[in-house]
Amino acid sequence: MKRSHLRIVIGILAAAALLYAPYYFQAPMNQTLSRAIYFAVAAMGLNLLTGFNGQVSIGHGAFFGVGAFATAILMEDHSWTFEATIPIAALVAAALGVLVGIPALRVKGLYLALVTLGLAVLFPRVGQKYVTGSGGVAIVRPPRDGFDSLLTFLENDQWHYIESLLIAAVLFLGAWNLSRSRIGRAMVAVRDQEIAASTVGVHLARIKVGAFALSAAYAGIAGSLSVMVDRAADATDPIITFRNSIEFLVAVVIGGTATISGPAVGALILILLREETDGLIEGKEVLSPAIFGGALIAMVYVLPGGVVGGLRKLADRLLPLRDDPTAPVAAAALERERAAADATESPP
Amino acid sequence: MDVDLFLRFLLNGIGNGAVYGAMAMALVLIFRTTGLLNLAQGEMALFSTYMGWGLTATGMTFFGLQVLPGDLPVGLAIAISVLISAALGALIERVLIRPVHGPDKSPLNVLIVMLGLFLGLNALAQLAFSDDAEPMPKPWPSKPSAGSPTGSNRYWQVGDLRIQSSTVALVIMLAIVCFGLYVLFQRTKVGLKLRAVASNPESARLVGINSSRMLMLGWAMAAGLGALAGCFVAADRGSVNPGLMAVVLVYAFSAAALGGFDSPLGAVVGGMVVAIAEAMTVGYVKSLSTIELVVPFALILLVLLVRPTGLFGKKVVERV
Numbered sequence: 001m002k003r004s005h006l007r008i009v010i011g012i013l014a015a016a017a018l019l020y021a022p023y024y025f026q027a028p029m030n031q032t033l034s035r036a037i038y039f040a041v042a043a044m045g046l047n048l049l050t051g052f053n054g055q056v057s058i059g060h061g062a063f064f065g066v067g068a069f070a071t072a073i074l075m076e077d078h079s080w081t082f083e084a085t086i087p088i089a090a091l092v093a094a095a096l097g098v099l100v101g102i103p104a105l106r107v108k109g110l111y112l113a114l115v116t117l118g119l120a121v122l123f124p125r126v127g128q129k130y131v132t133g134s135g136g137v138a139i140v141r142p143p144r145d146g147f148d149s150l151l152t153f154l155e156n157d158q159w160h161y162i163e164s165l166l167i168a169a170v171l172f173l174g175a176w177n178l179s180r181s182r183i184g185r186a187m188v189a190v191r192d193q194e195i196a197a198s199t200v201g202v203h204l205a206r207i208k209v210g211a212f213a214l215s216a217a218y219a220g221i222a223g224s225l226s227v228m229v230d231r232a233a234d235a236t237d238p239i240i241t242f243r244n245s246i247e248f249l250v251a252v253v254i255g256g257t258a259t260i261s262g263p264a265v266g267a268l269i270l271i272l273l274r275e276e277t278d279g280l281i282e283g284k285e286v287l288s289p290a291i292f293g294g295a296l297i298a299m300v301y302v303l304p305g306g307v308v309g310g311l312r313k314l315a316d317r318l319l320p321l322r323d324d325p326t327a328p329v330a331a332a333a334l335e336r337e338r339a340a341a342d343a344t345e346s347p348p
Numbered sequence: 349m350d351v352d353l354f355l356r357f358l359l360n361g362i363g364n365g366a367v368y369g370a371m372a373m374a375l376v377l378i379f380r381t382t383g384l385l386n387l388a389q390g391e392m393a394l395f396s397t398y399m400g401w402g403l404t405a406t407g408m409t410f411f412g413l414q415v416l417p418g419d420l421p422v423g424l425a426i427a428i429s430v431l432i433s434a435a436l437g438a439l440i441e442r443v444l445i446r447p448v449h450g451p452d453k454s455p456l457n458v459l460i461v462m463l464g465l466f467l468g469l470n471a472l473a474q475l476a477f478s479d480d481a482e483p484m485p486k487p488w489p490s491k492p493s494a495g496s497p498t499g500s501n502r503y504w505q506v507g508d509l510r511i512q513s514s515t516v517a518l519v520i521m522l523a524i525v526c527f528g529l530y531v532l533f534q535r536t537k538v539g540l541k542l543r544a545v546a547s548n549p550e551s552a553r554l555v556g557i558n559s560s561r562m563l564m565l566g567w568a569m570a571a572g573l574g575a576l577a578g579c580f581v582a583a584d585r586g587s588v589n590p591g592l593m594a595v596v597l598v599y600a601f602s603a604a605a606l607g608g609f610d611s612p613l614g615a616v617v618g619g620m621v622v623a624i625a626e627a628m629t630v631g632y633v634k635s636l637s638t639i640e641l642v643v644p645f646a647l648i649l650l651v652l653l654v655r656p657t658g659l660f661g662k663k664v665v666e667r668v
Contacts, residue, residue: 056459058387107652109455110385114601115652117387118645121598125639239591246467253460286471286479286590293468300448300457300464 003319022161030157031229036271037164038225042244043251043263044175045218050249051258052179053211054191055104059116061245062123063093063216065235067223069131072140072233086167086224093220094213101212105205120245127235140233160229167225168264171218176260178214187211188258219248243289250292253299256306265307352508353631359515361627362620363584364599366518369619370525370577371600372607374570379609380546381566384449384458388465389574390597392437395469396575397588398477400429401484408476422485426579430572437571438564440465446563474590481589484582488517496586514584521580522616525573529612542566546610595641599623602644605651608661617659622647 022030046060067089074080074088100119104112131140154162178184189197190207198204227233234240247270255266274288303310371389378386386392399416402408403425407418420428444465448457483497490499490513503510533539544552545562553559581596582588603622607614626643629636636642651658 050456054456056456058463103649103653106656110387110459111652111656113387113459114385114605115648118598118601118641118648121594122639122641122645125641129639239594242594246463249460249463250467257456286474289467290471290475293464293466293471296464296467297444297461300460304457 003315006315006319018165022158027155027157030161032271032275033268034157034160034164034229035226036268037161037168038222038229039248039251039271040264040267041164041168041171041225042219042222043248043255043267044172044260045215045222046248047252047257047259047263048175048178048187048218049211049215051252051262052184052191053187053208053215055208055211056109056113057100057116057212057215058113058245058249059100059119059123060215060219060248061241061243062116062119063096063219064223064226064244064248065123065127065233065241066096067093067220068227068233069127069140069223069235070220071224071227072142073131075142075227076140082228086221089220089224090217091220093223094217097213097216098209100216101209104212105208116245117242120242121238123241124235124238128238131235139236141231142227164225164229167221171221172260172264175218179260183207183210247292250296252306253296254306256308256310259306259308262306262308269307355509357627357631358624359509359511360631361624363512363515363518363623364626365620365623366522367577367581367584367596367619368599368603368623369522369616370573370580371596372603372615372619373525373529373612374573374577375600375604376607376609376612376615377566377570377573379604380612381542381563382445382449384445384462385601385604385609386570387459387462387597388469389570389600390593391466391469391473392433392440392571393574393578393596394588394590394593395436395473395476396429396433396571397484397578397582397592398473398482399432400426400575400579401482401582401588402477403428404485405482410476422487422583426487426576429579430575433575434568434572437574438568440571441564441567445567446560470590470594479590481587483586484579484588486514486583487580488583489513498583498586518580518584521576525576526612526616529569533612538565598641598648599626599644602648602651604658605648606658608658610662611658611660614658614660 021033025033042060042064045063046057049055049057070089070092071082071085074085075082100116103115107115179188186197186202186207189200189202190204194204223233251266251270252263253266254269255264256262270292273291277287277291280287299306305313371393374393375386375389378384378389399408400422403416403418403420404422405418407414408416444461445458448461485498486501489502491502493500501512501514503512531539533543541552541557542562542565544555544557545559549559552562577596578588578593582592585592599622600619603618604615605618606621607616607618622644625647626640629643630640
């Protein structure tokens with residue numbers, strides 16, 4: 001079997017499973033899966049920034065939160081239809097992304113992580129100060145019956161799932177297209193060799209700030225979807241923004257950085273793990289962070305390409321690229337590349 | 349201008365400044381030798397602080413085996429926690445950081461490992477000790493108080509001002525740490541080696557300095573210092589809770605950024621400036637109450653944008 005055939009078969013099977021899932025599972029599971037989908041969207045956003053463009057952010061929980069509040073406030077105070085709030089959430093998050101992205105031009109790597117860390121810690125406090133939902137606390141809950149949407153003929157849980165899935169599918173397709181376009185390649189070039197990229201005419205500032213804005217928009221849309229699924233935009237817990245920020249990164253790393261399916265796989269694993277493990281030890285809710293922390297470290301050592309990267313390697317071994325007429329050349333090139341990589345990785 | 353009010357804000361700032369300065373110094377100790385900003389520093393300190401609390405309270409049992417004794421006097425508990433933390437810090441460097449860190453390795457990997465430590469240590473502290481806010485006894489003079497289980501601070505009245513024993517203790521703690529580090533770095537052979545590794549790792553290795561041991565030592569000192577700062581800040585605030593150090597870390601980062609990431613003196617000055625700026629802002633700008641975290645955040649941004657080397661840092665020339 002050819003690799004391309006395998007990909008098509010897997011794609012069709014996955015799509016069928018995804019579409020059939022809401023009719024197969026019960027409501028609680030559908031909610032969990034919907035959560036995994038919006039998590040995947042946020043993780044995809046972070047992946048565009050960190051995986052493809054090499055800018056590390058541990059503040060995406062803030063963009064997610066901004067998107068959630070934009071949607072919740074528009075629905076609660078201005079009685080908008082849910083779908084109409086999504087573009088606004090994306091725009092507001094993207095605007096904040098530009099604000100963070102511009103200073104990010106001057107700082108890199110760890111310093112950038114540091115700035116975004118500040119953003120994640122700061123966001124819930126700003127929320128607590130300026131947002132007052134019902135009861136005067138920083139939590140906005142759009143009411144169940146007033147939740148205007150276009151898909152209300154479905155059961156609640158199925159509607160959440162289908163709508164999240166459709167939006168996520170569009171966004172993932174967009175990311176896939178982007179990664180293969182001129183801009184996507186420019187993003188990767190900036191990640192790998194900034195100076196070389198700029199000498200061949202890549203506009204560094206535009207690419208970097210653009211990546212930040214787009215990535216923030218994805219996180220904002222994810223936040224918007226979270227309002228539909230969880231029916232709340234919440235800034236009462238100072239830890240949660242921060243926890244989200246790190247968990248997005250966990251999803252990307254577990255799934256596979258700089259891949260398209262990675263964030264989805266990672267988000268699914270992460271959400272299922274979280275739902276299964278929390279509450280296992282009586283009275284302690286911190287088992288999943290311990291596992292995620294361990295998983296982050298383990299991935300770096302054991303599976304640097306994440307689950308998707310690992311599966312690809314497995315496929316390479318089981319199904320070599322021999323059907324392709326250019327295969328010998330490609331395989332030889334791959335071999336050389338690997339040898340070079342091994343040489344640089346081994347200690348001097 | 350009301351001078352008394354100003355002095356009161358200043359005193360509020362100085363106590364916090366000592367803590368931020370000590371944490372910033374811990375960041376600097378690691379940055380100088382490895383070029384890493386240790387994102388997990390706060391959670392390492394949190395784990396140590398819970399350990400310090402555990403030693404004064406229930407101790408720690410692991411599958412029925414008493415690993416750490418309980419009911420120790422608080423001074424001894426902090427000392428033990430500092431020592432164990434230092435050993436754990438060295439272990440973390442050797443086992444987890446070194447294999448993924450180096451000039452020819454992807455910086456993303458070491459960052460992910462540090463974030464893994466961040467998540468994992470916070471969770472471990474809660475699993476091993478407690479996931480609640482726990483009262484941290486004060487290692488300085490205090491008097492019993494009806495409201496709090498750990499007592500309240502004594503104070504000395506100077507004019508209209510009250511100087512709290514906590515402020516004095518925190519400043520003394522920082523002074524001792526500074527003096528100790530000064531003697532270590534400037535007057536001992538180990539300190540000379542540490543400085544050599546910090547200024548030029550290659551040449552240091554060529555003259556026979558075991559630089560990997562120096563890296564471990566840097567992490568050990570940072571972890572121990574973090575434990576000390578964590579226990580003191582918990583005692584100052586009255587309790588230790590799982591979110592305590594993430595916030596302190598933001599202040600410490602901003603202090604270290606302001607002072608320059610490779611300057612211990614800068615860390616102390618930066619810590620004081622950040623804390624006093626915060627105290628003044630909270631005191632005078634009422635609209636910023638409860639979001640005083642804006643202050644360190646804005647400082648970090650400002651310093652990184654305007655003068656990335658900080659006030660005391662030295663400029664690094666990047667070769668392409």
